[in-house]
Amino acid sequence: xxxxxxxxxxxxxxxxxxxxxxxxxxxxxxxxxxxxxxxxxxxxxxxxxxxxxxxxxxxxxxxxxxxxxxxxxxxxxxxxxxxxxxxxxxxxxxxxxxxxxxxxxxxxxxxxxxxxxxxxxxxxxxx
Numbered sequence: 001x002x003x004x005x006x007x008x009x010x011x012x013x014x015x016x017x018x019x020x021x022x023x024x025x026x027x028x029x030x031x032x033x034x035x036x037x038x039x040x041x042x043x044x045x046x047x048x049x050x051x052x053x054x055x056x057x058x059x060x061x062x063x064x065x066x067x068x069x070x071x072x073x074x075x076x077x078x079x080x081x082x083x084x085x086x087x088x089x090x091x092x093x094x095x096x097x098x099x100x101x102x103x104x105x106x107x108x109x110x111x112x113x114x115x116x117x118x119x120x121x122x123x124x125x126x127x
Contacts, residue, residue, distance in 0.1 A: 002107030005098045008118040012125035017093040018065040018086045030124040031117045078102040
């Protein structure tokens with residue numbers, strides 16, 4: 001199983017950043033390439049770049065500001081699980097996005113997508 005991790009510091013309060021990251025159905029508001037997002041129970045269905053991707057909410061901990069999900073359809077992975085965590089960093093926030101996926105090379109692809117997404121989250125929060 002391939003693993004990867006990306007991180008970023010954001011000049012925004014952890015509560016404000018978590019309000020965006022922790023909204024499982026709101027990812028299309030800040031993640032590049034997302035055309036739409038809709039919730040069906042614990043699943044979110046994303047339309048992006050001509051693909052429809054289904055992700056399942058695995059866990060959400062508002063106290064720890066951590067959300068874990070897995071891709072269950074629409075991307076060629078045997079397994080996938082990712083966790084986004086927000087923590088305090090000085091007067092701002094530190095965000096990590098960790099992924100484990102098979103086949104192994106999919107984690108490398110995901111790391112690139114997630115870094116671009118964290119850059120977009122930073123721009124969204126900081127204006």
